[in-house]
Amino acid sequence: MSFAPTPPELLARARADLRMGVPVVLTGADGSGALALAAETLTPARLADLRAMGGAPVLAITARRATTLKARPYDDDLARLHLPPDAGLPWILAVADPADDLEMPMKGPFLAYREGSADLHRLAISLAKSARLLPAALLLELPDPAGFAASNALTHLPAALVAPLMTASPHPDPVVSARLPTEAAEAGRLHIFRPADGSEEHYAFEIGHPPRGEPVLARLHSACFTGDVLGSLKCDCGPQLRGALAQMGAAGAGVLLYLNQEGRGIGLANKMRAYSLQDQGFDTVEANHRLGFEDDERDFRLGADILKSMGFTSVRLLTNNPRKIAMMEKHGLQVAERVPLKLGETAHNRAYLATKAAKSGHLL
Numbered sequence: 164m165s166f167a168p169t170p171p172e173l174l175a176r177a178r179a180d181l182r183m184g185v186p187v188v189l190t191g192a193d194g195s196g197a198l199a200l201a202a203e204t205l206t207p208a209r210l211a212d213l214r215a216m217g218g219a220p221v222l223a224i225t226a227r228r229a230t231t232l233k234a235r236p237y238d239d240d241l242a243r244l245h246l247p248p249d250a251g252l253p254w255i256l257a258v259a260d261p262a263d264d265l266e267m268p269m270k271g272p273f274l275a276y277r278e279g280s281a282d283l284h285r286l287a288i289s290l291a292k293s294a295r296l297l298p299a300a301l302l303l304e305l306p307d308p309a310g311f312a313a314s315n316a317l318t319h320l321p322a323a324l325v326a327p328l329m330t331a332s333p334h335p336d337p338v339v340s341a342r343l344p345t346e347a348a349e350a351g352r353l354h355i356f357r358p359a360d361g362s363e364e365h366y367a368f369e370i371g372h373p374p375r376g377e378p379v380l381a382r383l384h385s386a387c388f389t390g391d392v393l394g395s396l397k398c399d400c401g402p403q404l405r406g407a408l409a410q411m412g413a414a415g416a417g418v419l420l421y422l423n424q425e426g427r428g429i430g431l432a433n434k435m436r437a438y439s440l441q442d443q444g445f446d447t448v449e450a451n452h453r454l455g456f457e458d459d460e461r462d463f464r465l466g467a468d469i470l471k472s473m474g475f476t477s478v479r480l481l482t483n484n485p486r487k488i489a490m491m492e493k494h495g496l497q498v499a500e501r502v503p504l505k506l507g508e509t510a511h512n513r514a515y516l517a518t519k520a521a522k523s524g525h526l527l
């Protein structure tokens with residue numbers, strides 16, 4: 164019998180630690196080890212402690228961010244930057260956060276490491292992303308990682324156990340469902356799904372009693388607090404959400420998945436950072452890249468997993484996004500039909516919708 168946390172539980176803990184500014188210890192299969200902190204939640208005190216340990220701290224950023232800073236991403240998808248001896252917290256934050264790029268451009272040259280393995284740096288960045296923080300982490304090599312983690316009561320993540328979880332679908336388990344009459348349909352039922360790795364819960368709103376053996380009218384809606392709740396005019400999410408529900412209500416059957424993948428998977432704080440950059444003149448895709456993210460960080464396997472666990476095998480998918488269709492089919496759900504969903508164009512979101520069509524392949 165063991166009460167030791169399982170790998171998904173360790174992952175959940177590590178995310179919470181990084182969000183709080185607590186370091187975690189990472190170990191590689193080759194016996195290497197590093198202390199890792201998220202740049203966004205780094206404090207002056209922790210930075211001073213890290214400096215006091217000696218060694219050569221490394222600031223890991225994504226290749227997207229490195230390109231904006233004109234630093235060399237020798238590791239393909241990321242760059243490992245040397246931390247200059249006089250670099251303090253403002254320097255680290257300016258590298259991680261593009262907010263002041265235009266006003267106070269970061270001046271290189273940045274010294275990027277190319278020797279050694281970048282595996283732990285890559286893991287630290289994906290942990291920061293999955294904690295919905297800026298994708299940048301400070302790492303310091305440790306000679307005795309397990310001992311250091313134990314003596315400082317830090318979460319210790321062996322990469323061999325945790326890295327596969329970062330790329331797998333979290334397979335959310337059903338928790339509970341209850342009847343929920345709504346404006347769109349009196350015969351509504353809300354199902355809650357919870358992933359084992361402590362990441363966000365997701366919801367399925369089932370309208371009527373769609374037969375499991377037939378293609379179900381379905382929508383994969385990604386959370387958009389600004390559009391869904393506040394009625395933002397910058398995107399088309401609110402009208403799409405209500406339009407999809409109305410269409411399912413009129414048909415008497417359907418399933419709307421409400422996936423908590425705010426900001427195409429970067430989280431609301433990062434989405435607001437992207438909105439600030441958009442106010443500086445960057446479009447929705449450029450803003451994500453300057454922050455260090457890909458255009459779209461969502462994992463649509465989640466949607467396929469939830470629909471399959473509800474017993475569906477085929478969908479009539481309400482979407483304009485070809486990636487959603489491809490991911491459904493790749494993960495075992497047949498897309499019998501694409502049902503276009505074109506609603507809510509405003510003067511404010513016209514450029515946003517045009518960018519999605521031009522750069523992200525959205526169907527018009």
Ligand SMILES: Nc1nc2c(ncn2[C@@H]2O[C@H](COP(=O)(O)OP(=O)(O)OP(=O)(O)O)[C@@H](O)[C@H]2O)c(=O)[nH]1
Nearest residue numbers: 384385386387398424425426427437447482483484
């Ligand atoms: N990062 C970022 N996310 C945004 C921005 N505007 C809206 N979003 C997010 O984009 C997602 C919109 O998702 P969906 O409604 O699934 O839209 P879609 O990928 O265009 O696909 P369909 O609507 O199915 O055609 C939500 O998570 C929003 O929060 C933006 O400017 N930047």
Ligand SMILES: [Zn+2]
Nearest residue numbers: 387390398400
């Ligand atoms: Zn939106």
